[in-house]
Each structure stands twice: as structure tokens, then as C-alpha cells.
Amino acid sequence: MHDCLTDPIARTRRFHRAVTTESGVLDSSFLGRGRPLGPARVLNAIGHGRQDVADIRAFLRLDSGLMSRLLRGLEDEGLITLHSAPNDARRRLATLTDAGAAEFAAYESLSDAQVSGILNRHARPEALLAAMDIVATALGIDRTEIVETPPTDPRAIACLTAYYDELAQRLATGFDVSLSADPETQDMTPPRGAFLLALSDGMPIGCVGLKATDKGYAEVKRLWTAPAARGMGLAKRLMDQLETRARTLGITRLRLDSNSALLEAIAMYRKAGWTEIDRFNDDPYPDHFFEKAL
Amino acid sequence: MHDCLTDPIARTRRFHRAVTTESGVLDSSFLGRGRPLGPARVLNAIGHGRQDVADIRAFLRLDSGLMSRLLRGLEDEGLITLHSAPNDARRRLATLTDAGAAEFAAYESLSDAQVSGILNRHARPEALLAAMDIVATALGIDRTEIVETPPTDPRAIACLTAYYDELAQRLATGFDVSLSADPETQDMTPPRGAFLLALSDGMPIGCVGLKATDKGYAEVKRLWTAPAARGMGLAKRLMDQLETRARTLGITRLRLDSNSALLEAIAMYRKAGWTEIDRFNDDPYPDHFFEKAL
DNA sequence: GATTTTATCTGACAAAAGTCAGAGAAAATC
DNA sequence: GATTTTCTCTGACTTTTGTCAGATAAAATC
Structure with missing residues (x-):
């Protein structure tokens, strides 16, 4: 029996070929605007919010001399402006001009x-997008950063909404956030x-x-990881960082409460020393209760 | 509500960033052997079975002059040998030496x-692999080729095995290939x-x-597409090409028979003019029967 | 306040990649 | 059989990318 359908190595190599320069599907997007790859990469880094020149240099692994010339080129084209950082006159900050933003x-x-x-020609774009999310998250797992935000941040709200939706699906009883003790914003700030x-x-x-x-005591609430990020230890990382905080x-x-439908979470709590x-509250949804001393 | 979790454009851009040179995860694999990208790409193309120099040149989009020099470099390194094609003395064929294969x-x-x-650190590598298959197949859909093989080809057997496994899962009655009329090899050759x-x-x-x-009449049998390839019209392409053949x-x-559990297939047959x-046989599994005049 | 470190810039290179015109040989076409 | 086309090779370029050794100025450290 041939292993071409199941062998991880063969499948990984195929993925690699499909996605790398060799096939030219993705990388060629940086060409086609009459600008070499170097300046295009720098322009894109700035566009994605990186201002600090040293930071861009580290990210793109560019020599200081080369970087200096690339920035000059973009400046001469009128795409960026350079100024010294207010708190450290050695560092330089780059920002896009209107032309640069365009x-x-x-x-x-x-x-x-x-x-x-490709997405548009697909009959089930959501399945393809979900697959892309899984791959992108796995490839970027080392670059995943955990930041502290107010629970009112739109990105936080997006996560919480997804969390509630998922609870409603997984809990046999359904889930209505208004029946649960919804934490006050300031209690999580x-x-x-x-x-x-x-x-x-x-x-x-x-x-x-x-x-x-x-x-x-304080309560751990709203632990959620996106489906695309599961299996990569992200919940553990979040919990560790929350304990430190x-x-x-x-x-x-x-303390925390959970529901027996959330198998992975409960296994993780046990393993993490909880x-x-x-029962320490009368919330209708949880049926498991944990404590941990710091 | 922020759309960062659902917006296709945002998710696509993120995938693109994760996978492209900018992140450096994949492309850097071609460096690290003390050889520039150009010769490394040519060597890999040859290793993947491309022999014809013109073919490699078209695939990698290289200038003929540049290609000529890259080949010479690899030849001087003792990694490849070049010879003229037996049927066309203008064309040159490249093959790996033992050193080149190593x-x-x-x-x-x-x-x-x-x-x-990344795969090894993942708790559910099969889910990640499946996602990689979906992405690779979608990206490579234009390069997908349909070839004629004997049904005894190991790759054909891999497909047929997967097909039987899937029938066993999807049919309420299960599926035992020995009970169905398994076509003789020579009837499909x-x-x-x-x-x-x-x-x-x-x-x-x-x-x-x-x-x-x-x-x-002749019968259409064993139509199957891999889960990763669904939603891209591959079954239709296979059927069209089979009709031509x-x-x-x-x-x-x-003629063909099918089972009502295979919804997509039956919808596709109807749409394709069947x-x-x-009922025209006494096979226990099918419950729908179709005909088409060519 | 002197010294060291950090970040950028400059000039001088070297390597790699890409371009172009023309030559030579073989195949395809008329 | 003459002409055109195809494929490779060569030489003479240019552009892009990468490297290195100072120079300069600001911050950090002693």
C-alpha cells in the first residue's frame, strides 16, 4: 500500500512546494509594482505598523547599511518620512506619507x-479559510504574543462573542450570558x-x-482559544501568564468554575496544579469548581 | 463588533503574511547549505523529476542565459550531468549524479x-496536516493534472482504499467491497x-x-475525490475527461449507480446531464441509477 | 566628566540575479 | 532544399542584494 495519501512527510513536502516561491503563487505578489523586493518588504513592514527602524531591521534581518539605503530610496520616492524618536535621538522612526499609504x-x-x-472559486470558502487559519496559527505560534487589554477592546469582544457562541453549542443546556454572572468591566481591569x-x-x-x-480570592473567567489554535498549548500559556499577572x-x-462538557479545559486545570x-457560587452553568493558591 | 475573527480579507492577509518570505519560516529552508537560491532551486527542480532544461526554465521563469550558467555551476560542482535529448538534439536533459542526489x-x-x-509540537498533527492538504490543494488546483493509469497503480490503490473506507463510514449499511461487483482490472484498462x-x-x-x-454500455465506477479537494469541481473535471476518453x-x-448517502455526487450527475x-443490476449498495448517451 | 555602548549613516566592495543581443546547431515548415 | 523556428550558449552589461570597516552622534554606564 502506497503512503502518498497518509505519509506526513510526503504531505508536508507537498504543502511546502505548494506554498513556497517555487510555485510562485504567493511570493510574486510583492513584484508587479515596479519595485524590487527589498524596498517593497520595508514599505510593507512600515504599513503594518512598524515604525522603529531598528525593529524593522531585526524583523527583516537586514544589514544596517542596506536598510539605510532602502529607507533613503523610499524617502526619495516620497513614500515615507523619517524623524528621530522623541525619547531617543539615535533611533529613527518611519511613517508613511499619503502617497506611501496609497x-x-x-x-x-x-x-x-x-x-x-482562489477563495472565490471555492465552493466552501469557509472550510478553506478555516484551514488557512490553522496553518497560519501553527506557523506563527512562536510569534504569538499575549497582551493585556481592557475587556472592552473590540478584539476582546470578538473573542468573548465567539466564546459565548461556542458555549451555547457545546453545553447541553445551551448558554445565555445574561443568566451567568457577567463580570463587571472594572472587576477585570x-x-x-x-x-x-x-x-x-x-x-x-x-x-x-x-x-x-x-x-x-480572584476568579479566572472566560478562558477561550480559537478552534484554529487548539492543540498548541495556548490555554496553558494564557493561564500561566494570568497567574503571573x-x-x-x-x-x-x-478560583474558577467550569462545565464538564469542556473536557480539555478541565484536564488542563488538573494538570496545572488546580x-x-x-461549589462556591450558584451560577447555573458550571458543575466543576477549582482552586489554586499562588 | 470587530470582524477580525471572521473577515475573509483579514484572515487571508494574515495567512499570506504567515506563509510568505516576510515571516521567513518556509523560504529560508533553501539557504543554509552554502549555495545561493538560484542553483538551489534548479537542483531541487531536477530532484523532483524535471529533466528537460526548457521545462525547468519555464517552471522557474529563468532567462536562458542565467539558466545556462546555473547549470554549468551545478555541473562543475559535480552534482548534475547534462546530455542532449535522444529525440531532439537541441534540447538538453539534466540528471542528478550520486553526489547531486545526496x-x-x-x-x-x-x-x-x-x-x-511545527508538526511535532502540535497535539493534533492530523488536523494540521489535513489543513495543509486543503490549502495546498486549493493553491495548486490550476496545476492539478489528470492522468490515465492502470487501476493497479499504487496511487490508484491508495485512492480506492480511501474510497472504500469512506463508503463504509457514510453508508448506513456499511460497505464490504467483496459483496459489491469489484471490477476486473482488465475491464478498466x-x-x-x-x-x-x-x-x-x-x-x-x-x-x-x-x-x-x-x-x-460502459459503467462509470469508483468516482472519488479526497476530502481536501472537495468544493473545487474536481469530480466534474474527472467525469468530463472520462466521457472524452x-x-x-x-x-x-x-451507466452508473450510486447511493443516496452520496448527496453531492448525485446532485452533480443530475447537473451534468445524466x-x-x-435499477439495472443487483448490487446491494446502490439505490440510484443513471444513464447518459455520448 | 570620561568611557563604553547603541543606532544610524557612508563609502567601498563583492556576490547574486536579471537582461539583452547575437551566434550556432538542430528541428520544423514551406 | 531554402527558410523559419526553437533551444542553448556566450559575452557584455545593469540592477539588486549583501558585507564590512570606519565615522558620527546620542544615550548609557562608570
Whole structure:
């Protein structure tokens, strides 16, 4: 029996070929605007919000001399302006001019056209998008960053909405957020509590909240990871970082509740040193309760 | 509500960034062997079975002058040998020497290491692989080729095995191939019949058989597309090509049977001009029967 | 305040990649 | 059999990319 359909190595190699320069599907998007790859990459880095020249240099792994000339070129074209950083006159910051922003937008739509052309011809674009999310998240797992935001941040709200939708699907009883104890915003905002968001290339792929109480402990709420990010230990990372944050807020005891439908979460809590305790609230949805001393 | 979790454009851009040179995850695999990208790409193309220099040149979009020098460089390194094509002395063919094959293998394992490192750290590698298959197949859909093989080809057998497994899952009754009328090999081999295989970057992603009978018609059997290839019209392409092939074999009437559990297939037959007819065999599994005049 | 470190810039190179016109040989076409 | 087309090779370029050793100025450290 031939293994061409199942062998991971063969499939990985095929994926690699399909996606790399060799096939030319994706990388060619940076050409076609009459500008070499070097300046195009720098322009795109600036367009994606990177201002600090040293930061761009590290990201694109460019020599300082080459970087200097590339920036000069873009400046001469009128696409960017350079100024010294206000707090450190050695560093330089680059920002797009109006012309630069237009040029950047052109690159963006050019790169969209490539893959979204394929997307449009697909009968089930959502399945393809979901697959792309999984691959992009896996490839970018090392670059995934966890940031603290207010729970009112639009990206946080996107995560929470997805979390509620998923609960409604997975819980046999359904889920109505208004029946559950919805944490007050300020209870999940410093100095009382905190809210953490996991970002992969700018896309929110997970969250967790630390909710203050007046009962001698804080509660962990709203732990969620995107379907595309599962199996990569992201929930554990969020929890670890939340514990660290709780310590800096002076919290010494954590509690959380969960539902037995959320198997992976409960297994993770047990493994992470949480001990199961008796019910400590009258929320209708949870049926498992945990505590951990910091 | 922020759309960062659902907006196709945002998700596509993120995928693009994750996979392109900018992140450096994939493309850097071609470096690290002390050889510039140009010769490395040519060596890899040869390693993947491309011999004809003009073919490689078209594939990699290289100038003839540049190509000539790259080949010379690889020849001087002792990695390839060049000879004129036996049937056309203008064309040149490149083949790997033993040293070249070793070098190519080193590139392969280097490129494996990149993605399979990520694969190994994933708790559900099969889900990630399946996602990679979907993306690779969608990106390569224009390069998908349909070839005719004997039904005994190992790649054909891989497809047929997957087809039987899937029938066993989807049919309420299960599926035992020995109870169904398994076509004789020679009935699906020219000049009586035919067997077509769809290949995407070398991976078999679909098949269909044309089975000869002595009853004035031929039967379409074993139409299957890989899960990763669905939604891209591959089954229709296979059927179209099979009809063309049937005509060249002098066949004027086609029949097929199917099961109502295979919704997509039956919808596709109707749309492609097949007319439903009465049961014409006593196979236990099918419950729908179709005919088409060529 | 002197010294060290950091970030950028400059000039001088070298390597790699891409372009173009023309030559030579073989095949295809008329 | 003459002409055209195809494919490769060569030489003479240009552009792009990468490297390195100072120079300069600002910040950080002693």
C-alpha cells in the first residue's frame, strides 16, 4: 500500500512546494509594482505598523547599511518620512506619507487578489479559510504574543462573542450570558483584575479574564482559544501568564468554575496544579469548581 | 463588533503574511547549505523529476542565459550531468549524479525540518496536516493534472482504499467491497476501459474508473475525490475527461449507480446531464441509477 | 566628566540575479 | 532544399542584494 495519501512527510513536502516561491503563487505578489523586493518588504513592514527602524531591521534581518539605503530610496520616492524618536535621538522612526499609504494599500490588494481569487472559486470558502487559519496559527505560534487589554477592546469582544457562541453549542443546556454572572468591566481591569488577549499576527486567537471579588480570592473567567489554535498549548500559556499577572496584583488565591462538557479545559486545570473544590457560587452553568493558591 | 475573527480579507492577509518570505519560516529552508537560491532551486527542480532544461526554465521563469550558467555551476560542482535529448538534439536533459542526489536529499530533509518541527509540537498533527492538504490543494488546483493509469497503480490503490473506507463510514449499511461487483482490472484498462487519476503536486486526490461490459454500455465506477479537494469541481473535471476518453474508445452509452448517502455526487450527475433510470443490476449498495448517451 | 555602548549613516566592495543581443546547431515548415 | 523556428550558449552589461570597516552622534554606564 502506497503512503502518498497518509505519509506526513510526503504531505508536508507537498504543502511546502505548494506554498513556497517555487510555485510562485504567493511570493510574486510583492513584484508587479515596479519595485524590487527589498524596498517593497520595508514599505510593507512600515504599513503594518512598524515604525522603529531598528525593529524593522531585526524583523527583516537586514544589514544596517542596506536598510539605510532602502529607507533613503523610499524617502526619495516620497513614500515615507523619517524623524528621530522623541525619547531617543539615535533611533529613527518611519511613517508613511499619503502617497506611501496609497502604495501600501496597492500592495495589500495585490496580495489579497492572489489568495482570494482562489477563495472565490471555492465552493466552501469557509472550510478553506478555516484551514488557512490553522496553518497560519501553527506557523506563527512562536510569534504569538499575549497582551493585556481592557475587556472592552473590540478584539476582546470578538473573542468573548465567539466564546459565548461556542458555549451555547457545546453545553447541553445551551448558554445565555445574561443568566451567568457577567463580570463587571472594572472587576477585570487593573488594579482590581486583568484581561489577557493572545494575538497571532494581529488576529485574536484566545483570551482569559481575571475577575476581582471581595471574598479573599480572584476568579479566572472566560478562558477561550480559537478552534484554529487548539492543540498548541495556548490555554496553558494564557493561564500561566494570568497567574503571573495575578501575583503582581497581590492576589494569593484563585478560583474558577467550569462545565464538564469542556473536557480539555478541565484536564488542563488538573494538570496545572488546580484542586477541585465544592461549589462556591450558584451560577447555573458550571458543575466543576477549582482552586489554586499562588 | 470587530470582524477580525471572521473577515475573509483579514484572515487571508494574515495567512499570506504567515506563509510568505516576510515571516521567513518556509523560504529560508533553501539557504543554509552554502549555495545561493538560484542553483538551489534548479537542483531541487531536477530532484523532483524535471529533466528537460526548457521545462525547468519555464517552471522557474529563468532567462536562458542565467539558466545556462546555473547549470554549468551545478555541473562543475559535480552534482548534475547534462546530455542532449535522444529525440531532439537541441534540447538538453539534466540528471542528478550520486553526489547531486545526496545534496538534493539534504535539501529535502532541511525543508522537512521546518514544517515538521511545527508538526511535532502540535497535539493534533492530523488536523494540521489535513489543513495543509486543503490549502495546498486549493493553491495548486490550476496545476492539478489528470492522468490515465492502470487501476493497479499504487496511487490508484491508495485512492480506492480511501474510497472504500469512506463508503463504509457514510453508508448506513456499511460497505464490504467483496459483496459489491469489484471490477476486473482488465475491464478498466484500455482498450476495453480506462482509469483516471487526479494528481496535485504528485499527490493523488481523486480517481474515476470506466468499466467495460458486454451489454452495450460502459459503467462509470469508483468516482472519488479526497476530502481536501472537495468544493473545487474536481469530480466534474474527472467525469468530463472520462466521457472524452470513453468517446475515443468508441463507447456511446454510459451507466452508473450510486447511493443516496452520496448527496453531492448525485446532485452533480443530475447537473451534468445524466438521466435517472431503473435499477439495472443487483448490487446491494446502490439505490440510484443513471444513464447518459455520448 | 570620561568611557563604553547603541543606532544610524557612508563609502567601498563583492556576490547574486536579471537582461539583452547575437551566434550556432538542430528541428520544423514551406 | 531554402527558410523559419526553437533551444542553448556566450559575452557584455545593469540592477539588486549583501558585507564590512570606519565615522558620527546620542544615550548609557562608570
